[in-house]
Amino acid sequence: MVEYKELFVGTSSQKKVVTKDEWVKKLSNVKIDKNDLNKLIMNYFVIEGYKDAAETFSQESGLSPSIDVDSIQDRMNIRNAIQNGNVEEAIERVNDLNPEILDTNPKLYFHLQQQRLIEYIREGKIAEALEFAQDELAPRGEENPEFLEELERTMALLAFDDTNVSPVGDLLHPSQRQRTASELNSAILISQSQEKDPKLPNMIKMLVWAQDELEEELSFPKVNNLITAELVEGNKTTANSDSNFLSK
Amino acid sequence: MTNTSSNSISSRRNPLNSATAAHLALMSNSPGPTYPMTNPMSNPPPAMLSGQTSAPYSRPTITTYLLNTSTSHASGSSARSAYNTSSSALSVNTSNKQSKLKTLKPKLPEYLADTSFAELYYNSNMERSNANILEKNPLENLALPTAWNVDDKCAHLNVDPDKLRVNYIGSGKYDTDAAAIRANYPMPPQCGLFYFEVDIISKGKDGFIGIGFCSKQVHLNRLPGWEPDSWGYHGDDGHSFCCSGTGRQYGPTFTTGDTVGCCLNFRDGTAFYTKNGKHLGVAFRDLKGVVLYPSIGLRTQGESVEVNFGHRNFKYAIEHYMKEEKARLWHAIDTKPMSPISSPLTSAPVSQASSETNLTATVHQLILSYLVHHGYSETAKAFSTDAVQPTQNDSNEMEGVESENPFLDLDKDIINRQRIRDAVLNGDIDCAIKLTNEFYPSVLPSNDDIYFRLRCRKFIEMMGLCAAMDVDDYIALQSDRESIEEVHGLVTSIKKKKISKRRRGVGSGLNGLGVIEAAMRFGQELQDDYRDDKREEIKKTLEETFSLLAYTDPRKSVVSYLLDPSVSQGKPPIPPLEKVYRQSSAVLNELARNGVGSSAFVNLRKDCLV
Numbered sequence: 001m002v003e004y005k006e007l008f009v010g011t012s013s014q015k016k017v018v019t020k021d022e023w024v025k026k027l028s029n030v031k032i033d034k035n036d037l038n039k040l041i042m043n044y045f046v047i048e049g050y051k052d053a054a055e056t057f058s059q060e061s062g063l064s065p066s067i068d069v070d071s072i073q074d075r076m077n078i079r080n081a082i083q084n085g086n087v088e089e090a091i092e093r094v095n096d097l098n099p100e101i102l103d104t105n106p107k108l109y110f111h112l113q114q115q116r117l118i119e120y121i122r123e124g125k126i127a128e129a130l131e132f133a134q135d136e137l138a139p140r141g142e143e144n145p146e147f148l149e150e151l152e153r154t155m156a157l158l159a160f161d162d163t164n165v166s167p168v169g170d171l172l173h174p175s176q177r178q179r180t181a182s183e184l185n186s187a188i189l190i191s192q193s194q195e196k197d198p199k200l201p202n203m204i205k206m207l208v209w210a211q212d213e214l215e216e217e218l219s220f221p222k223v224n225n226l227i228t229a230e231l232v233e234g235n236k237t238t239a240n241s242d243s244n245f246l247s248k
Numbered sequence: 249m250t251n252t253s254s255n256s257i258s259s260r261r262n263p264l265n266s267a268t269a270a271h272l273a274l275m276s277n278s279p280g281p282t283y284p285m286t287n288p289m290s291n292p293p294p295a296m297l298s299g300q301t302s303a304p305y306s307r308p309t310i311t312t313y314l315l316n317t318s319t320s321h322a323s324g325s326s327a328r329s330a331y332n333t334s335s336s337a338l339s340v341n342t343s344n345k346q347s348k349l350k351t352l353k354p355k356l357p358e359y360l361a362d363t364s365f366a367e368l369y370y371n372s373n374m375e376r377s378n379a380n381i382l383e384k385n386p387l388e389n390l391a392l393p394t395a396w397n398v399d400d401k402c403a404h405l406n407v408d409p410d411k412l413r414v415n416y417i418g419s420g421k422y423d424t425d426a427a428a429i430r431a432n433y434p435m436p437p438q439c440g441l442f443y444f445e446v447d448i449i450s451k452g453k454d455g456f457i458g459i460g461f462c463s464k465q466v467h468l469n470r471l472p473g474w475e476p477d478s479w480g481y482h483g484d485d486g487h488s489f490c491c492s493g494t495g496r497q498y499g500p501t502f503t504t505g506d507t508v509g510c511c512l513n514f515r516d517g518t519a520f521y522t523k524n525g526k527h528l529g530v531a532f533r534d535l536k537g538v539v540l541y542p543s544i545g546l547r548t549q550g551e552s553v554e555v556n557f558g559h560r561n562f563k564y565a566i567e568h569y570m571k572e573e574k575a576r577l578w579h580a581i582d583t584k585p586m587s588p589i590s591s592p593l594t595s596a597p598v599s600q601a602s603s604e605t606n607l608t609a610t611v612h613q614l615i616l617s618y619l620v621h622h623g624y625s626e627t628a629k630a631f632s633t634d635a636v637q638p639t640q641n642d643s644n645e646m647e648g649v650e651s652e653n654p655f656l657d658l659d660k661d662i663i664n665r666q667r668i669r670d671a672v673l674n675g676d677i678d679c680a681i682k683l684t685n686e687f688y689p690s691v692l693p694s695n696d697d698i699y700f701r702l703r704c705r706k707f708i709e710m711m712g713l714c715a716a717m718d719v720d721d722y723i724a725l726q727s728d729r730e731s732i733e734e735v736h737g738l739v740t741s742i743k744k745k746k747i748s749k750r751r752r753g754v755g756s757g758l759n760g761l762g763v764i765e766a767a768m769r770f771g772q773e774l775q776d777d778y779r780d781d782k783r784e785e786i787k788k789t790l791e792e793t794f795s796l797l798a799y800t801d802p803r804k805s806v807v808s809y810l811l812d813p814s815v816s817q818g819k820p821p822i823p824p825l826e827k828v829y830r831q832s833s834a835v836l837n838e839l840a841r842n843g844v845g846s847s848a849f850v851n852l853r854k855d856c857l858v
Binding site: 027028032034036037040041042043044050052056059060061066174175199200201202203205206207208209210211212213214217218220223226227228229230 | 858
């Protein structure tokens with residue numbers, strides 16, 4: 001009869017250590033196809049709306065984009081409009097493209113209106129901001145407690161002169177625009193029956209998650225800096241390794 | 249229900265099964281464990297494989313799954329498929345098909361098809377059949393329960409030859425007359441979920457039927473759930489028993505004609521049951537840390553049940569549940585904050601917003617370094633323009649953000665390095681040195697070996713030019729990649745595919761004799777500067793470089809490789825994106841090897857590639 005060692009079961013006693021040499025060997029055994037990585041990048045360009053990059057990459061790599069490159073242009077215009085703070089233009093363009101997108105996505109529509117409010121506040125147009133909030137956003141907030149909370153958070157921007165110390169200062173950060181733009185981009189892609197999320201960020205997030213999971217089982221060389229992807233020896237990776245890294 | 253008596257199974261015994269039995273009898277003599285994929289015929293004739301595709305339905309595959317997986321327990325009599333009971337398709341082609349069957353991979357239950365477990369499972373089987381190793385391998389643990397283990401049961405039970413149906417044959421008077429049986433393999437946690445269903449063929453006298461799982465050590469004269477390391481759901485009262493003789497109210501009772509499912513969730517260490525396709529809610533928690541076998545127990549006369557380990561359709565939509573679990577895990581992955589480590593330039597605490605910014609910045613940099621590495625320089629330019637532009641606008645409005653934007657620097661960096669690389673590739677070493685000193689003033693002074701090599705390179709370029717004087721279409725002047733890689737490797741390494749018009753840097757303004765004179769003069773300088781250098785590397789390079797002079801046509805010399813573009817010394821550096829992929833793959837693999845259940849829900853190829 002086969003005897004099953006308790007191999008699966010995390011033995012809490014001592015973590016096994018995988019040395020860098022062993023690990024590098026495992027890494028080199030990973031099969032990888034350049035074409036897969038090229039496709040991964042093309043997928044990112046196409047979904048995120050980097051039209052020029054997609055076209056040039058298609059020429060340089062010989063890989064054809066999975067969709068008509070021209071359809072990227074619409075999404076890119078809309079994204080740029082939001083990232084430049086011109087939410088109204090973005091809304092108009094989306095409605096030109098397909099009015100159903102906003103009609104069928106109340107949450108997205110709320111986020112766009114919220115973004116408009118943020119832009120008013122950013123520009124210091126307080127009167128307009130208040131009026132807009134009362135006319136457009138407050139009625140929606142009454143319908144949905146989730147919206148109300150977000151609206152209140154946004155209005156809190158008005159309470160602070162210095163946005164750097166404001167607890168809601170992140171709303172003025174470029175990433176807030178990026179988030180709104182991405183949400184809209186995804187909605188457009190869904191309306192065109194396209195995949196809405198590029199795969200590459202998944203891989204990064206997955207790696208961050210998977211390394212943390214594995215660290216509970218094993219001590220192994222980790223990639224902490226994802227930009228250089230250099231290996232850091234497992235036994236040197238302690239709980240405060242992050243701060244060590246930063247101070248270097 | 250495919251509910252057939254054992255008599256009718258026997259009557260359909262066909263040559264296929266006899267052949268199998270004989271084969272299995274042979275195999276069971278081999279020492280140690282045998283594996284699902286143990287395959288004595290590693291190189292089947294192509295004809296056999298192609299014939300397979302036209303086989304009726306997918307039954308042969310499924311049959312193989314059963315045939316193969318039951319090898320280790322074959323007592324010489326039986327490895328018959330449950331499918332014979334519902335179809336006679338298999339009896340059409342006989343022994344010939346049998347050989348074909350064995351060449352197929354064992355099939356996993358449908359709901360596991362997209363898991364990383366599936367990849368691991370097939371890969372390990374492939375490795376095994378390729379290498380034909382029989383020694384112990386941790387991956388042997390990837391076997392799934394496929395049948396009851398007739399050698400691991402209480403004597404009061406009788407198992408049909410299909411090893412799926414179990415009948416109670418004891419006296420059934422007292423609780424001490426209870427009888428249980430375990431499956432042939434434990435449930436490997438790395439499959440994420442394991443699900444099986446039990447058809448209640450007959451409730452017999454009282455229907456004291458327990459369905460559950462237990463460790464290898466648990467005594468089999470008790471119903472599942474009554475002992476430590478044993479869990480069960482009982483049909484007579486609908487109670488769940490967790491390692492104790494006292495149950496608690498859990499679900500409905502079950503009886504003849506019902507189908508009861510049991511699912512272990514290795515992601516969160518819980519288990520739930522289903523009745524006739526309906527989810528009954530979580531029955532048990534904290535199941536981590538024990539190797540568990542599916543188990544059933546019977547206790548009164550006439551009781552009979554038949555298990556389905558995934559070789560036929562389930563009543564419950566386990567695939568759907570699998571998808572939900574996968575979505576739950578990916579939600580957790582998605583919302584896990586990215587530590588600021590990915591962007592060393594920012595040290596702010598991780599808020600949701602900065603986490604997203606980090607991720608985007610990381611993705612963009614990985615893409616850029618990949619593009620540059622593989623020489624997709626136009627794409628790199630287009631992308632950095634596209635990707636950086638909007639952020640730049642923001643930066644103007646957001647005070648203080650500007651300096652933290654890694655793209656601006658990176659972008660400049662790329663262009664600078666590209667210019668240096670182009671200069672080297674064009675053979676214009678002087679220009680490359682000048683640019684390097686301008687953009688990265690510390691590089692050459694602190695790396696004099698690179699400076700030395702660049703100068704040797706220049707000399708070689710000059711010699712190549714001299715040689716080319718006689719040959720109009722001489723295009724052998726190509727770059728020594730080593731020196732290029734050295735220079736660029738300091739910042740990011742670069743490889744260029746196309747090299748063109750390289751000669752303008754060296755040759756311009758010099759006539760034939762002038763070129764040779766200039767080369768000689770430069771060679772003299774080089775000699776003077778490094779003649780006394782003690783470093784082996786330098787000595788050797790210098791020697792090699794100057795040995796070019798000994799030949800009238802350096803292209804035919806023993807050191808002609810110095811002029812050959814195809815010679816690439818040293819390993820080309822790996823772009824970070826590729827490293828990230830390798831790391832991802834290796835980490836997932838290790839997670840699975842270490843039995844981390846959640847790893848099943850992440851399939852690198854399917855979830856992270858296009």
